[in-house]
Amino acid sequence: MLYHVRMDVHPPHGIDPALFDRLKAEEKARAQALQREGKWVHLWRIAGQYANISVFDVESHDALHDILSTLPLFPFMEISVTPLARHPSAISTK
């Protein structure tokens, strides 16, 4: 199942910069592992914003929730999820 996901990152004021750098490094490692597994199929920066648009390909809503809620930056992100269904005019099967 495909999901369009928007993540807006809101680092708390006053967070220790070293801690936040560590969380960002952990987030990057996790994101790249999920990309290699084929679960995080697109990851795009929204130009001019500390936010991304992503597409996930996972087996269920629960699987997506497990991934998103265990991301290192999850406590500092506002996340919106849109489940995607096939469009009848789409040629692509993916």
Ligand SMILES: O=C(O)CC1=CCC(=O)O1
């Ligand atoms: O910087 C972001 O958009 C948050 C994020 C998600 C995956 C990643 O590596 O950073």
